[in-house]
Amino acid sequence: MTFPTFVDLLRQIYVNVAEHEFALPDKPQTDSRVSLLTGVHRKEVSRLRGAGAPVRVIPESVSRTSAIVARWLADPMFTDARGAPLPLPRMAETGEASFAGLVESVTRDLRPRAVLDDWLDRKLVEIDEEDRVVLMEAAMAPRDDGEVRLYYFARNLQDHATAAVANILADKPPFIERAVHYDGLSEDLARSLEAYSRKVVVETLLYLNKHANQAVKRDPGGTSRWNCGVYILTADGASFAGEDSSKPAGGDA
Template sequence: MPESGIAHALVTPPRSLTAAVKRLLRPLVKLLLHYSVQYPAFTNLLKQTYVEVATAMPVDGKPQTDSRVSLLTGIHRLDVKRLRNEIVSGNEGPPMSVSLGAHIVARWTAHAEYLDNKGRPLPLHRLASAGGMLSFESLVRSVSKDIRPRVVLDEWLRLGIAQIDNLDRVILLTDAFIPSHGLDEKLFYLGKNVHDHLDACAHNLTQPDVPPLLERSVYYDHLSKDSTLILSTYARQLSSQVMQAFSQKAMELQERDHPNADARHRVTYGLYFYQANEQEESATKS
């Protein structure tokens, strides 16, 4: 007898799907074990996520019932009811330092007045009294008047995003908001970036009648360690140029679209570089 009293269909997924899911779960499980997250805690999280996703799936424009969610997920109806009552929206937003910081860095790297003749972010005088409109203080206030620039700068210094030189200028250490320190900020971007990449893949696999989303990578093996280091440096150089160009275009369009009531869509454009020892990878899979 099925646990919810509903005859759940036993569906055998394609072997290629289970192989792909097992492979993408390996780095996730590795991360969870690093932070001492054991299997029972993960299964509880997975169960809650199944209920959240199934609840959000449309059924002829009508709200999902507990019984329908139970049928879709195979989770007992009483558990579905309990978990749906526990779902709290709005608890996955970015830390404030991420939300504000990303906007400030985007403006700094996308607006021509903040760039040198090679397109690199200029050092900015810390105070408006020294740098006027081309100061860190003015840059922060152009994005938000609710947070004091000194508070932002102190946080950036803590996260390793910026430093102050001997001329009291703020130097941006990265061309994107990627903290060197700060666990909460790093974990937020883990969830955001991997979610969007995986969702793009899922879209391409489940929506055959619409144009596929961009999802590309280049793959080479049988390289020496030295060659991977050369390619890592080259990838950073190329990605910096591409990401800055994309950011400038996106910033231009966002400022144009801001008064538009339909300006409720978001995009993510990402690049990544990965290197590993094939023998060590094979050992973990055996």
């Protein structure tokens, strides 16, 4: 991603957050107020608002794929005793787990064969020696689809920024935003900690997905949404001045 593209996307996020998260009660949000909140020129605000709210538009490829994968990772019918996604036969008798049954449990608008062909092409699944459909790690962390990556980049950055700002403005920070960090490490230890934290994070997200996927079946629905995200970074650089690099730090923003 080039720097101008990054700046334009960030500008869209600023305008979107200001428009939807900082509107005054019972008053329409104006271009002038959004410009005042964000520092983005009013003409640019008008253009971006007129073009819609891109960070809230979920690409079709994201919505259908994520819903099916989430069900595969969470529903006891499609997971083994350890909670891992089962290899699924393409078709099966009624009441038995199958890839066709998985897709149809989420949507009737797509043919399971069309989904399978698309996922095989995108390397989200593979066919094993028993002709079963096996979920690949890429399905949980797609890297090749630029539309998907840009969507989650915008969504996650927006939500993180919104939570951070809310925590700063409130007397009692309403959201958890914490990090454990060590500086002055060898590269080997940094990479080791990255691998361990990645394992813990993936297990936690899978557990949360399983809990939410089951809970949503009993939910009447509404306008609220929930997002729980994490990030991991290893980098080569000097410690921040004044920090004790020998101790972990967890901070609420």
